[in-house]
Amino acid sequence: QPVNKTCSYFIAGNCSYGERCKFVHSWFVGDNFSLLTPLQGHQKVVTGIALPLGSDKLYSGSQDEMVRVWDCQSGQCVGVINMGNEVGCMISEGPWIFIGITNSVKVWNTQTSTDLTLDGPVGQVYALVAGNEMLFAGAQDGRILAWKFNAINNCFEPAASLTGHQLAVVSLVIGAGRLYSGSMDKTIRVWDLTTLQCIEILTDHTSVVMSVLCWDQYLLSCSLDQTIKVWVAAESGKLEVTYTHSEEHGILALRGMHDAEGKPVLFVACNDNSVHLYDLPSFSERGKIFAKKEVRAIQIGPDGLFFTGDGTGELKVWKWVASDPTSA
Numbered sequence: 001q002p003v004n005k006t007c008s009y010f011i012a013g014n015c016s017y018g019e020r021c022k023f024v025h026s027w028f029v030g031d032n033f034s035l036l037t038p039l040q041g042h043q044k045v046v047t048g049i050a051l052p053l054g055s056d057k058l059y060s061g062s063q064d065e066m067v068r069v070w071d072c073q074s075g076q077c078v079g080v081i082n083m084g085n086e087v088g089c090m091i092s093e094g095p096w097i098f099i100g101i102t103n104s105v106k107v108w109n110t111q112t113s114t115d116l117t118l119d120g121p122v123g124q125v126y127a128l129v130a131g132n133e134m135l136f137a138g139a140q141d142g143r144i145l146a147w148k149f150n151a152i153n154n155c156f157e158p159a160a161s162l163t164g165h166q167l168a169v170v171s172l173v174i175g176a177g178r179l180y181s182g183s184m185d186k187t188i189r190v191w192d193l194t195t196l197q198c199i200e201i202l203t204d205h206t207s208v209v210m211s212v213l214c215w216d217q218y219l220l221s222c223s224l225d226q227t228i229k230v231w232v233a234a235e236s237g238k239l240e241v242t243y244t245h246s247e248e249h250g251i252l253a254l255r256g257m258h259d260a261e262g263k264p265v266l267f268v269a270c271n272d273n274s275v276h277l278y279d280l281p282s283f284s285e286r287g288k289i290f291a292k293k294e295v296r297a298i299q300i301g302p303d304g305l306f307f308t309g310d311g312t313g314e315l316k317v318w319k320w321v322a323s324d325p326t327s328a
Contacts, residue, residue, distance in 0.1 A: 006026055007021050007025055010025040027289065028288060032322070033277075036317040036318060038315070039058075039077070039315040042062040042068060042309075043062070044063040045313065047297055048061040049061075049297050049298075049309055049315065050091055050299070053095055055111075057110070060090075060315050061099055064086075065087065066087075067083060084101075085102050087100070088101060089125060096130075098135060100125025100137060103121055103122065104118060105118040118145075123168070126138055127172040127181075131174035133149050134147065138169025142163070142168060144165075145158070159196075162181075165189060166183070169183050170210060171210060171211045172212070179191040182209030182210065182223075186208065189201055190202070202239060207224040215256050217233070218231065219231040221254075226247050227245065227251070228244070229244050245283050249272040252296055255298040257300045257306060265280065274288055274289065291310035291311070291316075295311075305318065305319050306319075
């Protein structure tokens, strides 16, 4: 009976037992998902993965200052763009790709080949989110800059600077008319998307708030304090923690998606180089993904695909598969 534990020597690349090893030689444990292919090329940690709408290309950004373009059919790298700067984060919205670097955000339109630079951020841009016809960038100096999209001129116009965080803003998410920002100052700020005013400050985490996620009526947040907090609006309208899930390590990233059966699954990347998969809302463990170094980027694709990018620069493509009812 094989032990359902991945061999740490295999992960490090030096297990001498090979086939005879009693531990699993696999990059994951768990059912109903599988590793399709590793994409290799980046030299440093992958910090962003983007899939622009209507494109058959996957884009990845890294601290090695490169953005790589991958052909989704062949898995081949078909382009390398030197940003001249560490990529702090990268997102796509429709055909647009937004790349956070030091002191600016690079903007590409993959359909029209428009190439813009948005200046204003101070220091590294660690977080980006688009919504409500606006783009928000969280920067090293604690400010969140906002631009409004002008469809007539096909450009982004500076709209606001949201101040209040004392340290770098490292995560942003939009949900239900609100912008949520997580910061190295250990707080989450809640901003009204219409007025761009801060309406609430959440202070329950005791370390850096690494990632925030909106799911239905819930806000989920994770921190290097080794907890995930699930927030819900009380009758007063204020957010309160309804559940705290603890891990044994600091938590770097959260991402949510539905599996092949449409069940909600939460991805939790920890700084022990693993990603835990949990069923929601029960938080029962579904599986685990391993990497040689910590996973900083998790992205959800179409048709049950998802992507992880780790500290070695490796990108992996995964896919959910429906469970076979006949094998039960």
